[in-house]
């Protein structure tokens with residue numbers, strides 16, 4: 001079965017759908033309210049972990065003090081990062097919030113999910129500075145991939161793999177034991193397909209991504225490999 005290493009949802013029905021299909025995954029909470037809502041839902045479901053962090057888009061709206069109690073509860077920190085393409089939040093503010101969360105996660109041995117868009121080069125020194133286990137979600141930059149591979153990061157293949165050469169390059173270049181799969185949620189799938197995607201289409205779209213990864217890697221039984229990688233990433237805290 002496929003997994004979903006990074007996604008968003010505000011619908012219990014979607015989480016229940018994943019649990020019903022024994023799909024393991026990491027759902028993202030970008031505010032304290034979202035974390036509390038997802039936590040209440042998660043207690044009733046198997047196989048879903050929660051990551052929490054201040055998204056770069058929210059760096060000027062959610063304070064470190066406000067989010068810190070949530071980071072203390074969360075086993076996985078993210079998605080956090082830097083973005084100068086899809087938001088116009090002041091970059092210095094983004095850096096300040098990013099670095100505080102990186103420092104916190106490193107100190108407490110909590111693995112981190114990174115969102116990097118247009119700032120892949122600028123984020124490198126920060127990621128190098130704070131020793132940790134990183135997972136870069138939907139990496140889609142055609143440069144600096146080797147630098148992040150050298151840092152032993154995990155990478156999730158985004159649902160645009162069928163049409164995006166940078167995402168195909170991730171599947172090709174990243175070692176087999178560092179690859180993950182993600183949808184980023186139904187709205188991201190819809191964005192990617194240019195139409196409203198229904199939950200009933202989710203499995204087929206995720207399996208399409210797996211088929212692309214298998215073809216690019218020349219390796220079969222990919223779902224089992226990917227699932228093992230997700231378990232290893234999640235268990236980082238327990239082993240460190």
Ligand SMILES: [Zn+2]
Nearest residue numbers: 008028079184
């Ligand atoms: Zn996301």
